[in-house]
Amino acid sequence: MASTEPSWDFYRTFLTVLEHGSLSAAARELGLTQPTVGRHIDALEQSVGAELFTRSQQGLLPTDAALVLKPYAETLASTTAALLRAASGSRDKVSGTVRISASEVIGTEVLPSILATLQARYPDLVVELSPSDTVEDLLQREADIAVRMVAPAQEALLARHIATINLGLYAHRSYVERHGKPETIEDLRRRHKMIGFDRQTAYIRTMLKRYPMLDGVSFSFRSDHSTALHNALRAGIGIGFYQTPLARRDASLVRVLPEIELSIETWIVMHENLKTSPRCRVTFDALVAGLLDYIKGNDTEERS
Amino acid sequence: MASTEPSWDFYRTFLTVLEHGSLSAAARELGLTQPTVGRHIDALEQSVGAELFTRSQQGLLPTDAALVLKPYAETLASTTAALLRAASGSRDKVSGTVRISASEVIGTEVLPSILATLQARYPDLVVELSPSDTVEDLLQREADIAVRMVAPAQEALLARHIATINLGLYAHRSYVERHGKPETIEDLRRRHKMIGFDRQTAYIRTMLKRYPMLDGVSFSFRSDHSTALHNALRAGIGIGFYQTPLARRDASLVRVLPEIELSIETWIVMHENLKTSPRCRVTFDALVAGLLDYIKGNDTEERS
DNA sequence: TTGATGCCATACATTTATGTATACCATCTG
DNA sequence: CAGATGGTATACATAAATGTATGGCATCAA
Known part of the structure; x- marks a missing residue:
């Protein structure tokens, strides 16, 4: 034809x-x-x-x-x-654009400060940050580097396992003052307000597999937007999961039911072809260093 | 700029x-x-x-x-x-082009007859067959459907596990008449001519892992072209691995050292988006049926 | 209703991209 | 060495794609 x-x-x-x-x-x-x-x-x-x-x-x-x-x-x-x-920037200088994909939480809360120091060091480096919970495909070049919560299954990808980030249940001080802390899971289910995701994400499935008793918890505030969820948490709407290292930064957040703990793996992934690109290389390294630093707050977390 | x-x-x-x-x-x-x-x-x-x-x-x-x-x-x-x-062919008719990637052996020896019956049934279907031992990436759309020897690790792929294809050592009758059959692996190593691959393929690594005693076998005929290897086998040059179901078709091939047996997994993989495409659907189904039929010769194989 | 806005379709002008022709430079071959 | 072949670069002509201007047809608000 x-x-x-x-x-x-x-x-x-x-x-x-x-x-x-x-x-x-x-x-x-x-x-x-x-x-x-x-x-x-x-x-x-x-x-x-x-x-x-x-x-x-x-x-x-x-x-x-x-x-x-x-x-x-x-x-x-x-x-x-x-x-x-890939074409922009000369071969040995760190310049041009690098596009990073990360989850909403990591992308909005953690990466900016890491990238700030990186860019201070390399003024010609332009960063495109795409915080999104839909996985962007590195093989399809939707991003140069990705911070992932799942182990990369694809070949031709250069992957670096960072650590395990812990999540715990947190509430804002104002919420605790009004409703008290739940002492048991049953208490949580019956007497407290939960903040959670709208869709069934992989994250939720992991949680339910680990804590089946949490199934059927009624969420009184749902959103697929992580930032909205966290702001709801900080506003005292209810109890929700929060990354432990992040919670340590905010003294007004209180951990509840510390025996409940989730963990998510963190990987930094890059297409193998890009490892010869200086700007991708330094960004990759900066992300590794920065996130390792970030998760340090993981284990020293005091319980409740 | x-x-x-x-x-x-x-x-x-x-x-x-x-x-x-x-x-x-x-x-x-x-x-x-x-x-x-x-x-x-x-x-x-x-x-x-x-x-x-x-x-x-x-x-x-x-x-x-x-x-x-x-x-x-x-x-x-x-x-x-x-x-x-994707654009060619109307939505409910089976027409247009479908591109299939397969290993050289499967692509040249097994698929043609399967595809022949498929095309007899759907005269408007055009098939592009790419027999190659380099893995073509379905996510990058290098092919619509692939017959793979490894389990697909990527998401967004529709995969169907077919079976395990056995490989055994074979020689042509004329070779056996001249050199006899090896009775032990040591005999094979010292006294016989082997036909094998040139590069270190994943296939070879699997073999060595299973039969470490085969390491160091000297190949007297090497090629990366599977068809050339098989023709060398049929010409009586030496002993080599051959797919059991294929060998059954050729009465002049003799199995040697039947205790040595390799197996490769077989998968048929398609990009998920294509499952609504009639031509990809029928081709996928035809490949599944045809290959299931092909491997039937696997277990009924008489030993030596 | 009426005017404003935003959209697509068509006819015509013009710019832009492409093709033609040719000169020039290599390499290979007899 | 001469001639053939196969390549790139440039100048000029031409064809092709784009832009401009305009008309018609919707929707929306006053």
Whole structure:
């Protein structure tokens, strides 16, 4: 059918239209004009032999075919971005951009200070931090370095196991003053307010496997946004899990039921090809050093 | 520096030049002209801020920077190819192209007959078979479906464990007539000719772990090309490992030292996103059925 | 309703990218 | 050495992609 392969630029245009929902918006984003974007889409539809958008009321609606192609286009976009990062910066200088993926908690609470000292040392280093609890794929180059909570199963990845971060149940002082501390798990279940996750994350499954008696605990505050959860905890809404090293920084947090303890593994992972890149190398090393420092607060934690 | 992102087409041009070693050859491949290709490279060098090729005698030599970027460009190429495969064929019909990766032995000896019946049933199905012992990455979309000898470690992959394929030592009848059968491993080591792999493959390491006494066996015929190895075996050059189900098909092959037996796991793996694609679905199912059928010859094998 | 806004489609102008032709330089071969 | 082959670089012509301008059609708010 399509004898000639479409221009790769069409994929970029296609993805932008998909993300912005209109030809005009995509054109603005790309620095093109609306007719050009329309022509790109037309040409791509011609090439793949399928309608990609239904041109109807309420703007452009992506067809099923478009949604099938979307992840491929996203891979293309992340790969080109990674290529440009890889190209930037000279070979022996620490400069250019490095993109880091980490969980929300680590990314927002722990990494900034680590990265601050790193950037003070290397002023030409640009850091892109993506704190997200959806795992970004290093093989697909969505990030250069990732702080992970699971052991990396993929080959071609350079992984460094950092440590085990402990989590315990904490409440804010104001909450304890009003409701007291739970003394037993049964007490916790019946008389106290819990703060927890919305979805069934791997993290929750681990918790339930270790403490089956916690199953069925009713959460009175749920969110998938870690920062929101922690702010709820600090605001005295209820009792929730918190990373032990983090809790030590905040004197107003009180540990409850210290016999309950979870632990999550922490890994720093990087694509093997990047170990020759100075900026990735120093960032990797800085993350290792910084996180090792961070988890030091783990074991010296006084219990309740 | 480079305020504007380069055209994605430049990456395609860049990769083609890298693969073909000259502007002119790349131009022929792409259906462009040599000046255009040269301009693309110039523009890309401008964008990434690095020389990509040293324009000297003996053609274009890729710089270090170019080699760093190469894997990214390869990912782009395989992704666009996968995108086009995904786009081809209507949603409920079994048509379009499916790309299968398999080991050389399985790909050349076993799959063709399986795929023949599949294609007889679905005439519009186009199969691309890539028999290669280098593992192609499904996450990077180098193939749609893979027949693997290792358990898939990656998530987002739909994997089906087929069976354990046994390997034994075989020789051609003509070899046995001339040299006799080895009766002991020591005999094999000292008095017989072995056929084996050139590189240290995972396969060899497995073998040595199981039969350490085989270490130091001298191979009188080496190749990394499985078909060449098997033809050497059939030509009576020496003794080598062969898949038991395959050997049963050829009455002229004789098993020697039947107490030596290796086994390799077999998996069929597909990217999870593809399970809604009819052509991938039926191909996956056909491979499962066909390989299950193939390994049936495993255990009923008569010994020596 | 009316005007404002935002979107897509079309016709036309123009810039930009590409192709053609050619010169020049290597290497290999007889 | 001469000629053939295969490569890159440059100047110029051309084709192709892009931009501009405009019209039509929705939705939303006054």
